Amino acid sequence: MNEYVIELSDVRRYFTMGDFIVKALDGVTLNIERGSFTAITGPSGSGKSTLMNLIGCLDTPSDGYIHIDGELTMGMNEKELAYVRNEKVGFVFQQFNLLGKVNALDNVMTPLLYSGIGARERKELAKIALERVGLADRMKHRPNELSGGQKQRVAIARALVNNPSILLADEPTGALDSQTGRQILELFEELHSEGRTVILVTHDAEIASHAKRQIRVRDGKVGE
Ligand SMILES: Nc1ncnc2c1ncn2[C@@H]1O[C@H](COP(=O)(O)OP(=O)(O)OP(=O)(O)O)[C@@H](O)[C@H]1O
Ligand SMILES: [Mg+2]
Known part of the structure:
Protein backbone atom coordinates (compact mmCIF):
# COMPACT_ATOMS: atom_id res chain seq x y z
CA MET A 1 0.00 0.00 0.00
CA ASN A 2 1.13 3.52 -0.85
CA GLU A 3 2.62 5.24 2.23
CA TYR A 4 0.98 8.52 1.17
CA VAL A 5 -2.78 8.69 1.50
CA ILE A 6 -2.92 12.17 -0.05
CA GLU A 7 -0.65 13.42 -2.83
CA LEU A 8 -0.83 16.84 -4.44
CA SER A 9 1.35 17.67 -7.40
CA ASP A 10 1.66 21.30 -8.53
CA VAL A 11 -1.95 22.00 -7.65
CA ARG A 12 -3.47 25.36 -8.55
CA ARG A 13 -6.86 26.82 -7.83
CA TYR A 14 -7.58 30.09 -9.58
CA PHE A 15 -10.83 32.02 -9.27
CA THR A 16 -11.77 34.47 -12.01
CA MET A 17 -13.42 37.58 -10.60
CA GLY A 18 -14.29 39.87 -13.50
CA ASP A 19 -10.96 41.14 -14.83
CA PHE A 20 -8.99 39.65 -11.95
CA ILE A 21 -7.69 36.20 -11.23
CA VAL A 22 -7.40 35.23 -7.56
CA LYS A 23 -4.64 32.66 -7.19
CA ALA A 24 -6.03 30.98 -4.05
CA LEU A 25 -3.55 28.11 -4.47
CA ASP A 26 -0.58 28.62 -6.69
CA GLY A 27 1.46 25.48 -7.21
CA VAL A 28 1.15 23.23 -4.18
CA THR A 29 3.07 19.97 -4.00
CA LEU A 30 2.43 18.03 -0.83
CA ASN A 31 2.33 14.44 0.41
CA ILE A 32 0.49 13.36 3.53
CA GLU A 33 1.52 10.11 5.15
CA ARG A 34 -1.08 7.50 5.96
CA GLY A 35 -2.02 7.67 9.64
CA SER A 36 -0.31 11.03 10.23
CA PHE A 37 -1.59 14.05 12.15
CA THR A 38 -0.97 17.37 10.39
CA ALA A 39 -1.85 20.93 11.34
CA ILE A 40 -2.24 23.57 8.66
CA THR A 41 -1.71 27.18 9.69
CA GLY A 42 -1.38 30.46 7.83
CA PRO A 43 -2.86 33.94 7.61
CA SER A 44 -6.47 34.60 6.71
CA GLY A 45 -6.95 34.39 2.95
CA SER A 46 -3.76 32.36 2.41
CA GLY A 47 -5.59 29.39 0.88
CA LYS A 48 -6.09 26.94 3.76
CA SER A 49 -9.79 26.28 3.17
CA THR A 50 -9.22 26.12 -0.56
CA LEU A 51 -6.60 23.44 0.07
CA MET A 52 -8.87 21.46 2.40
CA ASN A 53 -11.79 21.64 -0.02
CA LEU A 54 -9.59 20.26 -2.79
CA ILE A 55 -8.28 17.42 -0.61
CA GLY A 56 -11.85 16.58 0.42
CA CYS A 57 -13.04 16.63 -3.20
CA LEU A 58 -15.54 19.38 -2.39
CA ASP A 59 -13.82 21.37 -5.16
CA THR A 60 -11.65 20.57 -8.15
CA PRO A 61 -8.27 22.13 -9.04
CA SER A 62 -7.69 24.48 -11.96
CA ASP A 63 -4.47 22.59 -12.65
CA GLY A 64 -2.30 19.85 -11.16
CA TYR A 65 -2.92 16.37 -9.83
CA ILE A 66 -4.48 15.08 -6.64
CA HIS A 67 -4.32 11.43 -5.61
CA ILE A 68 -6.46 10.23 -2.72
CA ASP A 69 -5.60 6.74 -1.52
CA GLY A 70 -3.54 6.28 -4.66
CA GLU A 71 -6.34 7.26 -7.01
CA LEU A 72 -6.17 10.25 -9.31
CA THR A 73 -9.27 12.40 -8.75
CA MET A 74 -8.95 14.21 -12.06
CA GLY A 75 -11.25 12.64 -14.59
CA MET A 76 -13.45 11.04 -11.95
CA ASN A 77 -17.13 11.43 -12.69
CA GLU A 78 -19.56 12.84 -10.12
CA LYS A 79 -20.40 9.40 -8.80
CA GLU A 80 -16.75 8.49 -8.24
CA LEU A 81 -16.05 11.85 -6.55
CA ALA A 82 -19.08 11.37 -4.30
CA TYR A 83 -17.66 7.99 -3.30
CA VAL A 84 -14.35 9.58 -2.24
CA ARG A 85 -16.19 12.38 -0.40
CA ASN A 86 -18.47 9.98 1.43
CA GLU A 87 -16.41 6.90 2.10
CA LYS A 88 -12.79 7.99 2.30
CA VAL A 89 -13.03 11.45 3.82
CA GLY A 90 -14.88 12.93 6.79
CA PHE A 91 -15.15 16.72 6.85
CA VAL A 92 -15.65 18.95 9.91
CA PHE A 93 -16.25 22.71 9.62
CA GLN A 94 -15.83 25.70 11.93
CA GLN A 95 -19.55 26.49 11.92
CA MET A 109 -27.49 9.65 9.63
CA THR A 110 -27.51 12.02 6.64
CA PRO A 111 -24.27 10.78 5.00
CA LEU A 112 -25.74 7.27 4.99
CA LEU A 113 -28.94 8.23 3.18
CA TYR A 114 -27.62 7.39 -0.27
CA SER A 115 -25.43 4.50 0.81
CA GLY A 116 -28.03 1.81 0.23
CA ILE A 117 -27.91 0.90 3.92
CA GLY A 118 -31.33 0.14 5.44
CA ALA A 119 -33.01 2.50 7.90
CA ARG A 120 -32.46 0.35 10.98
CA GLU A 121 -28.75 -0.09 10.33
CA ARG A 122 -28.37 3.60 9.49
CA LYS A 123 -29.76 4.41 12.88
CA GLU A 124 -27.50 1.88 14.55
CA LEU A 125 -24.37 3.27 12.87
CA ALA A 126 -25.35 6.83 13.77
CA SER A 147 -23.74 23.63 23.40
CA GLY A 148 -21.09 24.66 20.87
CA GLY A 149 -18.80 21.79 21.85
CA GLN A 150 -21.69 19.32 21.62
CA LYS A 151 -22.62 20.64 18.17
CA GLN A 152 -19.07 20.09 17.04
CA ARG A 153 -19.18 16.56 18.45
CA VAL A 154 -22.32 15.88 16.42
CA ALA A 155 -20.51 17.17 13.35
CA ILE A 156 -17.54 14.90 14.12
CA ALA A 157 -19.90 11.93 14.57
CA ARG A 158 -21.40 12.74 11.17
CA ALA A 159 -17.89 12.83 9.68
CA LEU A 160 -17.13 9.45 11.29
CA VAL A 161 -20.30 7.58 10.46
CA ASN A 162 -18.95 6.09 7.22
CA ASN A 163 -15.72 5.17 9.02
CA PRO A 164 -13.45 7.19 6.71
CA SER A 165 -9.68 6.79 6.97
CA ILE A 166 -9.12 10.54 6.48
CA LEU A 167 -10.53 13.25 8.75
CA LEU A 168 -10.34 16.85 7.55
CA GLU A 186 -8.32 15.58 22.36
CA LEU A 187 -11.08 13.83 20.44
CA PHE A 188 -9.17 14.34 17.19
CA GLU A 189 -6.03 13.00 18.85
CA GLU A 190 -7.92 9.86 19.89
CA LEU A 191 -9.33 9.42 16.40
CA HIS A 192 -5.80 9.76 15.06
CA SER A 193 -4.45 7.19 17.51
CA GLU A 194 -7.07 4.76 16.19
CA GLY A 195 -5.23 4.92 12.87
CA ARG A 196 -6.92 7.70 10.95
CA THR A 197 -5.11 10.36 8.99
CA VAL A 198 -6.06 13.73 10.48
CA ILE A 199 -5.55 17.17 8.94
CA LEU A 200 -6.63 20.14 10.97
CA VAL A 201 -6.60 23.83 10.02
CA THR A 202 -6.12 26.14 12.97
CA HIS A 203 -5.15 29.69 13.87
CA ASP A 204 -4.21 28.51 17.34
CA ALA A 205 -0.48 27.83 17.77
CA GLU A 206 -1.12 25.77 20.90
CA ILE A 207 -3.49 23.46 19.02
CA ALA A 208 -1.12 23.25 16.05
CA SER A 209 1.71 22.23 18.37
CA HIS A 210 -0.13 18.96 19.15
CA ALA A 211 0.22 17.81 15.56
CA LYS A 212 3.21 15.73 14.49
CA ARG A 213 3.66 17.90 11.43
CA GLN A 214 2.89 21.54 10.76
CA ILE A 215 2.36 22.97 7.31
CA ARG A 216 2.19 26.69 6.72
CA VAL A 217 0.22 28.16 3.86
CA ARG A 218 1.14 31.61 2.63
CA ASP A 219 -0.10 33.36 -0.51
CA GLY A 220 -1.33 30.11 -1.98
CA LYS A 221 1.92 28.23 -1.44
CA VAL A 222 2.94 25.75 1.25
CA GLY A 223 6.02 25.45 3.44
CA GLU A 224 6.83 23.48 6.58
N1 LIG B 1 -15.19 30.86 -4.39
C1 LIG B 1 -14.25 31.82 -4.43
N2 LIG B 1 -14.29 32.77 -5.38
C2 LIG B 1 -13.33 33.71 -5.44
N3 LIG B 1 -12.31 33.82 -4.58
C3 LIG B 1 -12.22 32.90 -3.61
C4 LIG B 1 -13.19 31.86 -3.47
N4 LIG B 1 -12.85 31.09 -2.41
C5 LIG B 1 -11.73 31.65 -1.91
N5 LIG B 1 -11.35 32.73 -2.62
C6 LIG B 1 -10.17 33.57 -2.37
O1 LIG B 1 -9.05 32.71 -2.27
C7 LIG B 1 -8.17 33.11 -1.24
C8 LIG B 1 -7.98 31.97 -0.26
O2 LIG B 1 -9.21 31.75 0.45
P1 LIG B 1 -9.35 30.67 1.58
O3 LIG B 1 -10.77 30.63 1.98
O4 LIG B 1 -8.75 29.40 1.11
O5 LIG B 1 -8.45 31.29 2.74
P2 LIG B 1 -8.18 30.76 4.22
O6 LIG B 1 -6.70 30.58 4.35
O7 LIG B 1 -9.03 29.58 4.50
O8 LIG B 1 -8.62 32.00 5.12
P3 LIG B 1 -9.33 32.02 6.58
O9 LIG B 1 -8.23 31.78 7.57
O10 LIG B 1 -9.84 33.43 6.69
O11 LIG B 1 -10.41 31.00 6.61
C9 LIG B 1 -8.79 34.37 -0.64
O12 LIG B 1 -8.15 35.47 -1.18
C10 LIG B 1 -10.23 34.30 -1.05
O13 LIG B 1 -10.77 35.58 -1.19
MG1 LIG C 1 -10.60 29.26 5.84
Whole structure:
Protein backbone atom coordinates (compact mmCIF):
# COMPACT_ATOMS: atom_id res chain seq x y z
CA MET A 1 0.00 0.00 0.00
CA ASN A 2 1.13 3.52 -0.85
CA GLU A 3 2.62 5.24 2.23
CA TYR A 4 0.98 8.52 1.17
CA VAL A 5 -2.78 8.69 1.50
CA ILE A 6 -2.92 12.17 -0.05
CA GLU A 7 -0.65 13.42 -2.83
CA LEU A 8 -0.83 16.84 -4.44
CA SER A 9 1.35 17.67 -7.40
CA ASP A 10 1.66 21.30 -8.53
CA VAL A 11 -1.95 22.00 -7.65
CA ARG A 12 -3.47 25.36 -8.55
CA ARG A 13 -6.86 26.82 -7.83
CA TYR A 14 -7.58 30.09 -9.58
CA PHE A 15 -10.83 32.02 -9.27
CA THR A 16 -11.77 34.47 -12.01
CA MET A 17 -13.42 37.58 -10.60
CA GLY A 18 -14.29 39.87 -13.50
CA ASP A 19 -10.96 41.14 -14.83
CA PHE A 20 -8.99 39.65 -11.95
CA ILE A 21 -7.69 36.20 -11.23
CA VAL A 22 -7.40 35.23 -7.56
CA LYS A 23 -4.64 32.66 -7.19
CA ALA A 24 -6.03 30.98 -4.05
CA LEU A 25 -3.55 28.11 -4.47
CA ASP A 26 -0.58 28.62 -6.69
CA GLY A 27 1.46 25.48 -7.21
CA VAL A 28 1.15 23.23 -4.18
CA THR A 29 3.07 19.97 -4.00
CA LEU A 30 2.43 18.03 -0.83
CA ASN A 31 2.33 14.44 0.41
CA ILE A 32 0.49 13.36 3.53
CA GLU A 33 1.52 10.11 5.15
CA ARG A 34 -1.08 7.50 5.96
CA GLY A 35 -2.02 7.67 9.64
CA SER A 36 -0.31 11.03 10.23
CA PHE A 37 -1.59 14.05 12.15
CA THR A 38 -0.97 17.37 10.39
CA ALA A 39 -1.85 20.93 11.34
CA ILE A 40 -2.24 23.57 8.66
CA THR A 41 -1.71 27.18 9.69
CA GLY A 42 -1.38 30.46 7.83
CA PRO A 43 -2.86 33.94 7.61
CA SER A 44 -6.47 34.60 6.71
CA GLY A 45 -6.95 34.39 2.95
CA SER A 46 -3.76 32.36 2.41
CA GLY A 47 -5.59 29.39 0.88
CA LYS A 48 -6.09 26.94 3.76
CA SER A 49 -9.79 26.28 3.17
CA THR A 50 -9.22 26.12 -0.56
CA LEU A 51 -6.60 23.44 0.07
CA MET A 52 -8.87 21.46 2.40
CA ASN A 53 -11.79 21.64 -0.02
CA LEU A 54 -9.59 20.26 -2.79
CA ILE A 55 -8.28 17.42 -0.61
CA GLY A 56 -11.85 16.58 0.42
CA CYS A 57 -13.04 16.63 -3.20
CA LEU A 58 -15.54 19.38 -2.39
CA ASP A 59 -13.82 21.37 -5.16
CA THR A 60 -11.65 20.57 -8.15
CA PRO A 61 -8.27 22.13 -9.04
CA SER A 62 -7.69 24.48 -11.96
CA ASP A 63 -4.47 22.59 -12.65
CA GLY A 64 -2.30 19.85 -11.16
CA TYR A 65 -2.92 16.37 -9.83
CA ILE A 66 -4.48 15.08 -6.64
CA HIS A 67 -4.32 11.43 -5.61
CA ILE A 68 -6.46 10.23 -2.72
CA ASP A 69 -5.60 6.74 -1.52
CA GLY A 70 -3.54 6.28 -4.66
CA GLU A 71 -6.34 7.26 -7.01
CA LEU A 72 -6.17 10.25 -9.31
CA THR A 73 -9.27 12.40 -8.75
CA MET A 74 -8.95 14.21 -12.06
CA GLY A 75 -11.25 12.64 -14.59
CA MET A 76 -13.45 11.04 -11.95
CA ASN A 77 -17.13 11.43 -12.69
CA GLU A 78 -19.56 12.84 -10.12
CA LYS A 79 -20.40 9.40 -8.80
CA GLU A 80 -16.75 8.49 -8.24
CA LEU A 81 -16.05 11.85 -6.55
CA ALA A 82 -19.08 11.37 -4.30
CA TYR A 83 -17.66 7.99 -3.30
CA VAL A 84 -14.35 9.58 -2.24
CA ARG A 85 -16.19 12.38 -0.40
CA ASN A 86 -18.47 9.98 1.43
CA GLU A 87 -16.41 6.90 2.10
CA LYS A 88 -12.79 7.99 2.30
CA VAL A 89 -13.03 11.45 3.82
CA GLY A 90 -14.88 12.93 6.79
CA PHE A 91 -15.15 16.72 6.85
CA VAL A 92 -15.65 18.95 9.91
CA PHE A 93 -16.25 22.71 9.62
CA GLN A 94 -15.83 25.70 11.93
CA GLN A 95 -19.55 26.49 11.92
CA PHE A 96 -20.60 22.83 12.35
CA ASN A 97 -22.92 22.94 9.29
CA LEU A 98 -25.62 20.88 10.97
CA LEU A 99 -29.22 20.70 9.80
CA GLY A 100 -31.07 22.93 12.25
CA LYS A 101 -34.48 21.29 12.11
CA VAL A 102 -33.55 17.70 12.88
CA ASN A 103 -32.01 16.07 15.92
CA ALA A 104 -28.44 14.86 16.43
CA LEU A 105 -29.23 11.30 15.37
CA ASP A 106 -30.81 12.41 12.08
CA ASN A 107 -27.92 14.77 11.42
CA VAL A 108 -25.42 11.96 11.83
CA MET A 109 -27.49 9.65 9.63
CA THR A 110 -27.51 12.02 6.64
CA PRO A 111 -24.27 10.78 5.00
CA LEU A 112 -25.74 7.27 4.99
CA LEU A 113 -28.94 8.23 3.18
CA TYR A 114 -27.62 7.39 -0.27
CA SER A 115 -25.43 4.50 0.81
CA GLY A 116 -28.03 1.81 0.23
CA ILE A 117 -27.91 0.90 3.92
CA GLY A 118 -31.33 0.14 5.44
CA ALA A 119 -33.01 2.50 7.90
CA ARG A 120 -32.46 0.35 10.98
CA GLU A 121 -28.75 -0.09 10.33
CA ARG A 122 -28.37 3.60 9.49
CA LYS A 123 -29.76 4.41 12.88
CA GLU A 124 -27.50 1.88 14.55
CA LEU A 125 -24.37 3.27 12.87
CA ALA A 126 -25.35 6.83 13.77
CA LYS A 127 -25.85 5.80 17.40
CA ILE A 128 -22.42 4.17 17.50
CA ALA A 129 -20.83 7.34 16.07
CA LEU A 130 -22.61 9.54 18.62
CA GLU A 131 -21.56 7.24 21.44
CA ARG A 132 -18.01 7.43 20.12
CA VAL A 133 -17.97 11.23 20.58
CA GLY A 134 -19.57 11.04 24.03
CA LEU A 135 -23.10 12.11 23.11
CA ALA A 136 -25.14 8.99 23.87
CA ASP A 137 -27.46 11.13 26.01
CA ARG A 138 -28.01 13.89 23.44
CA MET A 139 -29.26 11.99 20.40
CA LYS A 140 -32.72 13.55 20.40
CA HIS A 141 -31.48 17.10 20.82
CA ARG A 142 -31.64 19.53 17.95
CA PRO A 143 -28.60 21.73 17.29
CA ASN A 144 -30.17 24.72 19.10
CA GLU A 145 -30.56 22.49 22.17
CA LEU A 146 -26.82 21.72 22.27
CA SER A 147 -23.74 23.63 23.40
CA GLY A 148 -21.09 24.66 20.87
CA GLY A 149 -18.80 21.79 21.85
CA GLN A 150 -21.69 19.32 21.62
CA LYS A 151 -22.62 20.64 18.17
CA GLN A 152 -19.07 20.09 17.04
CA ARG A 153 -19.18 16.56 18.45
CA VAL A 154 -22.32 15.88 16.42
CA ALA A 155 -20.51 17.17 13.35
CA ILE A 156 -17.54 14.90 14.12
CA ALA A 157 -19.90 11.93 14.57
CA ARG A 158 -21.40 12.74 11.17
CA ALA A 159 -17.89 12.83 9.68
CA LEU A 160 -17.13 9.45 11.29
CA VAL A 161 -20.30 7.58 10.46
CA ASN A 162 -18.95 6.09 7.22
CA ASN A 163 -15.72 5.17 9.02
CA PRO A 164 -13.45 7.19 6.71
CA SER A 165 -9.68 6.79 6.97
CA ILE A 166 -9.12 10.54 6.48
CA LEU A 167 -10.53 13.25 8.75
CA LEU A 168 -10.34 16.85 7.55
CA ALA A 169 -11.23 19.65 9.94
CA ASP A 170 -11.25 23.31 8.90
CA GLU A 171 -10.91 25.43 12.07
CA PRO A 172 -12.93 22.93 14.15
CA THR A 173 -12.23 24.85 17.35
CA GLY A 174 -12.56 28.34 15.86
CA ALA A 175 -16.09 28.89 17.19
CA LEU A 176 -15.41 27.38 20.62
CA ASP A 177 -13.94 28.70 23.86
CA SER A 178 -10.42 27.50 24.56
CA GLN A 179 -11.34 24.77 27.06
CA THR A 180 -14.01 23.28 24.80
CA GLY A 181 -11.58 23.61 21.92
CA ARG A 182 -9.02 21.55 23.82
CA GLN A 183 -11.58 18.79 24.40
CA ILE A 184 -12.36 18.71 20.69
CA LEU A 185 -8.62 18.55 19.98
CA GLU A 186 -8.32 15.58 22.36
CA LEU A 187 -11.08 13.83 20.44
CA PHE A 188 -9.17 14.34 17.19
CA GLU A 189 -6.03 13.00 18.85
CA GLU A 190 -7.92 9.86 19.89
CA LEU A 191 -9.33 9.42 16.40
CA HIS A 192 -5.80 9.76 15.06
CA SER A 193 -4.45 7.19 17.51
CA GLU A 194 -7.07 4.76 16.19
CA GLY A 195 -5.23 4.92 12.87
CA ARG A 196 -6.92 7.70 10.95
CA THR A 197 -5.11 10.36 8.99
CA VAL A 198 -6.06 13.73 10.48
CA ILE A 199 -5.55 17.17 8.94
CA LEU A 200 -6.63 20.14 10.97
CA VAL A 201 -6.60 23.83 10.02
CA THR A 202 -6.12 26.14 12.97
CA HIS A 203 -5.15 29.69 13.87
CA ASP A 204 -4.21 28.51 17.34
CA ALA A 205 -0.48 27.83 17.77
CA GLU A 206 -1.12 25.77 20.90
CA ILE A 207 -3.49 23.46 19.02
CA ALA A 208 -1.12 23.25 16.05
CA SER A 209 1.71 22.23 18.37
CA HIS A 210 -0.13 18.96 19.15
CA ALA A 211 0.22 17.81 15.56
CA LYS A 212 3.21 15.73 14.49
CA ARG A 213 3.66 17.90 11.43
CA GLN A 214 2.89 21.54 10.76
CA ILE A 215 2.36 22.97 7.31
CA ARG A 216 2.19 26.69 6.72
CA VAL A 217 0.22 28.16 3.86
CA ARG A 218 1.14 31.61 2.63
CA ASP A 219 -0.10 33.36 -0.51
CA GLY A 220 -1.33 30.11 -1.98
CA LYS A 221 1.92 28.23 -1.44
CA VAL A 222 2.94 25.75 1.25
CA GLY A 223 6.02 25.45 3.44
CA GLU A 224 6.83 23.48 6.58
N1 LIG B 1 -15.19 30.86 -4.39
C1 LIG B 1 -14.25 31.82 -4.43
N2 LIG B 1 -14.29 32.77 -5.38
C2 LIG B 1 -13.33 33.71 -5.44
N3 LIG B 1 -12.31 33.82 -4.58
C3 LIG B 1 -12.22 32.90 -3.61
C4 LIG B 1 -13.19 31.86 -3.47
N4 LIG B 1 -12.85 31.09 -2.41
C5 LIG B 1 -11.73 31.65 -1.91
N5 LIG B 1 -11.35 32.73 -2.62
C6 LIG B 1 -10.17 33.57 -2.37
O1 LIG B 1 -9.05 32.71 -2.27
C7 LIG B 1 -8.17 33.11 -1.24
C8 LIG B 1 -7.98 31.97 -0.26
O2 LIG B 1 -9.21 31.75 0.45
P1 LIG B 1 -9.35 30.67 1.58
O3 LIG B 1 -10.77 30.63 1.98
O4 LIG B 1 -8.75 29.40 1.11
O5 LIG B 1 -8.45 31.29 2.74
P2 LIG B 1 -8.18 30.76 4.22
O6 LIG B 1 -6.70 30.58 4.35
O7 LIG B 1 -9.03 29.58 4.50
O8 LIG B 1 -8.62 32.00 5.12
P3 LIG B 1 -9.33 32.02 6.58
O9 LIG B 1 -8.23 31.78 7.57
O10 LIG B 1 -9.84 33.43 6.69
O11 LIG B 1 -10.41 31.00 6.61
C9 LIG B 1 -8.79 34.37 -0.64
O12 LIG B 1 -8.15 35.47 -1.18
C10 LIG B 1 -10.23 34.30 -1.05
O13 LIG B 1 -10.77 35.58 -1.19
MG1 LIG C 1 -10.60 29.26 5.84
